[in-house]
Amino acid sequence: MAIATGSTLLGGGALVVSATMDDDGRDAEDDENGGDDESAEVDPDEIEFVAACVDEEREFATFRVDNDNDESVTLTTEGTSVIDFGRNGTDETDASSDDDSGDVDHDEAVEQVNSIIEDTNERLENVDDVEPIDEIDANTGDDVQEEVFTQVVAEINAQSQELLGTDIAGAVDTPDEARAEADEIEAEYGAAAQEAVDGLNDAADNVEEIRELTDRGGSGDGSADELTVGADDSETVTTGLEDDTATVSLHLDGDEIAEATADYDEMDNYCSHSP
Numbered sequence: 001m002a003i004a005t006g007s008t009l010l011g012g013g014a015l016v017v018s019a020t021m022d023d024d025g026r027d028a029e030d031d032e033n034g035g036d037d038e039s040a041e042v043d044p045d046e047i048e049f050v051a052a053c054v055d056e057e058r059e060f061a062t063f064r065v066d067n068d069n070d071e072s073v074t075l076t077t078e079g080t081s082v083i084d085f086g087r088n089g090t091d092e093t094d095a096s097s098d099d100d101s102g103d104v105d106h107d108e109a110v111e112q113v114n115s116i117i118e119d120t121n122e123r124l125e126n127v128d129d130v131e132p133i134d135e136i137d138a139n140t141g142d143d144v145q146e147e148v149f150t151q152v153v154a155e156i157n158a159q160s161q162e163l164l165g166t167d168i169a170g171a172v173d174t175p176d177e178a179r180a181e182a183d184e185i186e187a188e189y190g191a192a193a194q195e196a197v198d199g200l201n202d203a204a205d206n207v208e209e210i211r212e213l214t215d216r217g218g219s220g221d222g223s224a225d226e227l228t229v230g231a232d233d234s235e236t237v238t239t240g241l242e243d244d245t246a247t248v249s250l251h252l253d254g255d256e257i258a259e260a261t262a263d264y265d266e267m268d269n270y271c272s273h274s275p
Helices: 026-033 106-121 140-164 175-216
Strands: 047-054 060-067 073-079 082-086 226-229 233-240 245-252 255-263
Touching (some): 047 245, 060 255, 073 255, 106 140, 106 175, 175 226, 226 233
Parallel strands (some): 047 255
Antiparallel strands (some): 060 233, 073 226, 082 233
């Protein structure tokens, strides 16, 4: 996904909202649509864990974690020793297994995330900057996502307060919520608030790019059994094979939520490349 750079995030300090526009009713709508600050609770039943493939040379096995929740989730693994977290394909996958969708270098990921943050900060004129990151750990994606949305919404509302004396943007927690809020602003204020609409949509795109980088660019110096899976996303866990089998269990907040076993003699899928 490309980083959104084609439009000005907040438009040079102006929302281009006419100060003569009728602002009645927005506060009540914000009360309805501003949302609860609490994140949606993760449902363990929406997390699937399966054995995806085994190495034809009997050296490793790859498991896949599918997170169908609307929130990212950090899991721990127990069982056969983990070699790597990433996205190894199988011989039955399409050509995407040969693209650049695997893990990225940690330092490179930090640099790219900070580049996105810097681009966002250049467009924040009335609120504090989003803090750059020094490293990537299991909480980085969530922390940066929260801060970007908080500051972008605050900037939009700081400008609308100057022009209208009221906030026009409600709080958002996810890219989908940001885009929905942009649609509501556009429906109520039309082209006059286009730059605020673009600001929320660009922030959503940038947060998704940041999450892609933080999910794939972990430092690797933390717990070797910890894995963060993005909302509506998948990740893989690669282990060694011990006597041609590997068994791994997933844990959420200390509770086991799933277990899977890869048995070389019972599986038909062979991993397309080594970890």
